[in-house]
Amino acid sequence: MKKFEDITIALLLNDFHNEYSMAVYRGARFVAEEMGISLATFGVGSIDSPVQHMGMRNRLFSLVNPDDFDGIFYVSSSLSNYIGAERFLEYTAGFGDIPSAHVGIRHDSVLTFGIDNYSGMYDAVRHLITEHGRNKIAYIGGTQGVYEADERFRAYRQALLDHHIEYDDRYVYHGSFIREDGFSAVQAFLDERKLEMDGLVGANDHMTLYAMKALQKRGILVPDQVSVVGFDDLVSARSCTPALTTVHQSAFDLGAFAMRRLTEGIRDDSIEIRHEQLPAPLTVRQSCGCRVGPTEPFGAGNEASPDMMSEQDRSEWEEQRSFVNLMTRDLIGNFEIDEILSVLRGQLNYLGINDFSLAQYVGKDQAEVLFDQAGHRGDQFPEKQLIGGGLARLPRPYYRHVLPLFYRNEDIGFFVSDAGSRDVPVLEIIRDHLSGALKGARLLEAAKRHADFLRIEVEERTKELADRTIELEKALDVVQETSEKLERLSVMDELTGLYNRRGFLTLAKQQIALRKRKNNDLLLVFFDIDGMKKINDTLGHPVGDYALTSFADLLKSVFRSSDIIARIGGDEFVVFAIDCTIREYKKIKGRLDHAIDEFNASKNQQFQLSVSAGAAPCDPDSTFTIEQLMEEADAELYKEKKKKGANR
Numbered sequence: 001m002k003k004f005e006d007i008t009i010a011l012l013l014n015d016f017h018n019e020y021s022m023a024v025y026r027g028a029r030f031v032a033e034e035m036g037i038s039l040a041t042f043g044v045g046s047i048d049s050p051v052q053h054m055g056m057r058n059r060l061f062s063l064v065n066p067d068d069f070d071g072i073f074y075v076s077s078s079l080s081n082y083i084g085a086e087r088f089l090e091y092t093a094g095f096g097d098i099p100s101a102h103v104g105i106r107h108d109s110v111l112t113f114g115i116d117n118y119s120g121m122y123d124a125v126r127h128l129i130t131e132h133g134r135n136k137i138a139y140i141g142g143t144q145g146v147y148e149a150d151e152r153f154r155a156y157r158q159a160l161l162d163h164h165i166e167y168d169d170r171y172v173y174h175g176s177f178i179r180e181d182g183f184s185a186v187q188a189f190l191d192e193r194k195l196e197m198d199g200l201v202g203a204n205d206h207m208t209l210y211a212m213k214a215l216q217k218r219g220i221l222v223p224d225q226v227s228v229v230g231f232d233d234l235v236s237a238r239s240c241t242p243a244l245t246t247v248h249q250s251a252f253d254l255g256a257f258a259m260r261r262l263t264e265g266i267r268d269d270s271i272e273i274r275h276e277q278l279p280a281p282l283t284v285r286q287s288c289g290c291r292v293g294p295t296e297p298f299g300a301g302n303e304a305s306p307d308m309m310s311e312q313d314r315s316e317w318e319e320q321r322s323f324v325n326l327m328t329r330d331l332i333g334n335f336e337i338d339e340i341l342s343v344l345r346g347q348l349n350y351l352g353i354n355d356f357s358l359a360q361y362v363g364k365d366q367a368e369v370l371f372d373q374a375g376h377r378g379d380q381f382p383e384k385q386l387i388g389g390g391l392a393r394l395p396r397p398y399y400r401h402v403l404p405l406f407y408r409n410e411d412i413g414f415f416v417s418d419a420g421s422r423d424v425p426v427l428e429i430i431r432d433h434l435s436g437a438l439k440g441a442r443l444l445e446a447a448k449r450h451a452d453f454l455r456i457e458v459e460e461r462t463k464e465l466a467d468r469t470i471e472l473e474k475a476l477d478v479v480q481e482t483s484e485k486l487e488r489l490s491v492m493d494e495l496t497g498l499y500n501r502r503g504f505l506t507l508a509k510q511q512i513a514l515r516k517r518k519n520n521d522l523l524l525v526f527f528d529i530d531g532m533k534k535i536n537d538t539l540g541h542p543v544g545d546y547a548l549t550s551f552a553d554l555l556k557s558v559f560r561s562s563d564i565i566a567r568i569g570g571d572e573f574v575v576f577a578i579d580c581t582i583r584e585y586k587k588i589k590g591r592l593d594h595a596i597d598e599f600n601a602s603k604n605q606q607f608q609l610s611v612s613a614g615a616a617p618c619d620p621d622s623t624f625t626i627e628q629l630m631e632e633a634d635a636e637l638y639k640e641k642k643k644k645g646a647n648r
Contacts, residue, residue, distance in 0.1 A: 002070070002267050005036035005396060009263065010064055013075040015043045015057065016401070016428045019234045020204075020251050021075050024103055027255025028073055029399065029421045037263055038397045040069070040386075043404065043428075046081045047091060051178075056406045060414065063402065065384040066098045068391060071266050073259060076112075077104020077148050081177055084145035099271045101262035103254055105147045111265070112275045113258040117151035120247035120280030124201055124229045125159035127245075127282060132227050132289045134199035135165050140185040140211060142177045142203040149177070152203045152231060170195060175207055182210025190218070198226055205230040205237045205246055212240070212287065216638060219645045223289035233283050241635045242286035249280045324351065324426050325509050328433040335440045341371045344434075348373070351426060353417055355400075357387045358434075360413035367413065386416050403431045407439035436490070493567040495545060496552035504566035508576045508626045511564070519620045523580040526633040527555070528641070530610040532571035539606050547609060550599060558591045574630070582617040589613065612640045 011028055013021040025041060032039045042064060045057025066072070072095060080088035085105045092100070102112045128134040139156050142149030153172075160167050170193050175181030182202065189195045200215070202208030208230030212222055222228050222242060230237055230246035237244035257278065265271040284290050327347040334340050341358075348356050359367040359381075367383040369376045381388045386402060394400070401419060405412040412435060417427055491503030499507065508524075515522060529551060536544040548571070555565050555573060564576040577585065600608050614636025616629045 002269070004263060004267060007035075007070045007263055007266055008038040008040070008068065008391070009071050009073055009259070010066075010069040011039055011041040011073040011075075012044050012061075012064065012079060013041065014046050014054065014078040014081075016403070016424050018078060019236070020232060021078050022425065023251030024075050024255035024258075025424070026421045027250075027252035027257070028259040029255075030252075031256045031259040031263070032397070032399070033421075035260075035263060036397045037259075038391075038394075038399070040391060040398075040400045040402065041424075042402045044079065045404075046079055047088065048082045050082070052409065053406075056409065056411070057404050059406070059411050060402060060404050063384055063386060063414065064095065066095045068384075069098065071099040071101070071262050073262060074100060074102045075104060076102040077114075077146065080105060081143050081146060084143075085147055099262065099266050101258045103258050106275050107147075109273065111262065111271055111273055113254060113261070114148065114275070114277045115249040115254060115280040116277050117148050117280065118155045120249070120282065121152040121155035121201070121203075121231060122159045123282045124231065124245075124247050125156050126163065127284070128199045128201070128227050128229060128288060129159070129163045129165070132199070132223075134227050136171070136195070136197045137165075137199035137201060138171045138185070138189050138195065138197045139173070140181060140200070140202040140207045141172060141174045142207075144174055146177075149203055156201060171197065175203070177204050177207065179206040179210045182207040182212075183214045186211050186214035186218075199228075200226055201229045201231075203231055205232040205234040205244065208246070209236060209240055209244065212244070219641065221642070223287055227289045228287040230287075238285070239631060240287075241631075241638065245285045245288035245290065246283055247280050248283040250278065254278055324429050325506050325513075327351070328429060329506065331430075331433045331437045334437060335444045337370070337438075337441045337445070340434070340437050340441060341377075344371055345373075351419075352423060353419060355394075355418045356415065357417075358405075358413065358415045359383070359387075360405075360438075361411055370413070386414075401427055403427055405431065405435045405438060407435050410439070412438050412442075496549050496567050498552050498555075498573070499564060499566035501566065501568040504564060504568060504574060504576070505626060507564045511576065511578060512624075512626060515620075520579050521581050521617070521620060522629075523577045523582065523585050523615060523617045524626075524629040524633050525575045525577065525585065525616075526614045526630070526637040527551075527573040527575070528612045528637055529571040529573075530612055530641075530644070531607075535607050543606055547607065551609060551611065554592060554595045554599065558588055558595060574633070576626075580617075582615065585615055585617070612637055612644060614638070614640060 009032065011025065013025060016022060029039060031037070042060050043057060044060040045054045047058060049055045064072070072092075074092065076085070076088060083091070085107055088105070089107060089110065100110060102110055104114055106112050106114060125137060128137055137160070139153070141153045144150070157167050171189070173181070173185035173188050175185060185207070189197060200208070200211060202211060208228060212228045215222055215226055215228075220226055228244065230244050231249075233246045233248035237246045257276070261276065262271075327343060330343045330347070331340060334343065344356065344358070355373060357372040358370045360370055361383065362368045362380065365383055366380055369379045369381075369388060371377060372387070376388055379388050391398065391400065399418060400416050401424060402414055402416050404414050415431070415434070419427055491499055491506065493500040511522065529547060532544065532547065535547055548567070551573065552567065555575065559565055559575055559577065562578050563580075565573070566575075567573050577588075580588075596609050596611065599605075614633045616632035616636065618624050618629065
């Protein structure tokens with residue numbers, strides 16, 4: 001019988017951003033730490049994903065060496081999203097007969113775990129019918145052929161049938177579990193199919209939340225006109241307005257349950273092929289039309305889940321995010337390998353990362369150490385070892401995370417890092433910026449090597465080659481200019497010249513971190529151009545672009561240069577005003593309204609510019625995050641849009 005402390009598990013998930021995958025991971029890691037099991041987690045991406053940055057992660061599958069592990073834990077629902085369970089199991093058969101556990105699929109040939117998808121979705125649809133009298137219920141499905149998606153869709157159809165509502169295929173949109181499907185589904189239901197609907201159910205919360213936002217943008221009231229129900233009970237489902245009624249699946253408990261069963265089977269040398277599942281109760285909040293407070297899926301008095309964050313945890317997380325923002329700013333601002341490694345050397349410890357190894361691919365199946373905290377730069381090793389000497393050299397138990405480094409369609413390498421279970425998403429932020437920084441450094445190194453070669457040629461040849469020196473300097477200027485432009489584009493909106501969402505969040509979080517010392521007032525304002533779709537549809541996109549740039553210019557004219565002004569998407573703008581109270585904002589808003597009136601009064605205007613705004617002030621004594629401010633301002637904006645709609 002094998003001891004738990006001698007067991008090593010490879011955990012394969014799509015990435016460390018996905019809320020569901022991370023909850024499964026935290027549950028699995030909780031059990032691993034409890035039992036002294038070593039765990040290596042790989043962010044391998046969904047197989048054959050059409051999304052480039054997800055498909056590029058598949059390279060990590062080749063780094064999983066089954067000889068180094070006693071079992072493999074798959075978050076299979078995410079990994080197989082684009083290929084289905086059958087092809088996925090054919091794919092993983094390449095790892096041999098190593099013991100394995102699969103979360104989120106069901107198959108007779110392997111040990112699988114899931115939640116009661118059918119009962120959860122059936123209860124959700126039945127609730128809309130029996131409690132709210134809805135009978136025109138649209139459905140946004142997940143990827144067809146994926147077990148969880150098929151079970152939820154089957155329950156939707158059966159619930160309609162059992163309540164004497166005829167199934168209509170026009171009310172179904174088959175998505176792929178990505179959030180953008182929510183927008184596409186609403187467009188299909190309302191614009192293309194011209195449907196009347198009084199209810200909407202999504203196969204996961206990501207799609208449902210985006211669908212609800214799309215409805216609200218059209219002035220459709222949730223839940224008064226359309227009741228909305230999701231599936232997953234993500235954290236974001238609780239913080240939206242209205243709070244989302246959804247089917248609760250504890251991904252944390254599922255991850256813990258599956259890890260315990262897998263490792264017990266490895267210990268006893270007896271893996272039983274079966275499917276086990278946890279219940280999925282309906283969590284009622286406000287988006288369906290219920291007016292009571294949110295219900296919890298488990299009885300009151302239960303102990304807090306290990307997955308719950310305390311206020312101290314949240315405070316530490318926000319402080320860590322500030323450190324990450326400063327670190328990533330330094331990364332994208334450097335284009336020399338040594339400078340990039342210096343940033344890592346100086347900042348990783350502040351993030352609680354004590355063991356970090358960075359490697360680049362060289363030759364066939366080989367990797368070279370670019371950085372580790374033991375100073376082994378330049379050492380080469382078989383890439384399947386992950387680190388020089390392999391994971392086996394680490395003290396047990398260990399918890400490591402393997403993330404890919406790539407730029408567009410170019411594989412660069414990977415890094416292996418420790419991190420606390422709550423801090424793991426920080427590694428994805430580091431991965432994103434480190435990939436871009438290393439690519440920039442490679443370009444600059446190549447340009448310098450070419451420059452050195454040309455200089456030697458100039459010295460060895462005649463005066464005739466002197467012209468190449470001039471061309472070389474110009475080429476270097478272009479490289480530098482291009483590098484600077486790429487850096488600007490990463491944080492700037494190309495159309496308006498304002499910051500984009502990424503630039504805004506980076507600068508705003510820096511201001512929040514500085515506020516702890518300055519103790520000043522801050523205020524966030526959301527703006528949304530009214531009727532933007534109508535301008536684009538009737539006057540054309542060039543006129544729409546003119547409306548966007550004109551409003552951007554008006555914002556710059558009334559706010560101060562110290563304020564952070566950004567276009568964060570489509571017709572949405574946001575301003576983070578420094579040292580600004582709500583009283584001062586009202587004066588600024590008055591100047592903006594006057595400027596808009598003057599703009600509309602100018603000659604030859606093809607449209608009338610109109611905007612809605614929502615402001616979220618915060619006094620020096622309050623505690624907040626930029627995301628909370630944005631949600632509060634967005635809610636105020638939504639109220640103003642509703643008020644405008646009521647006054648028409």
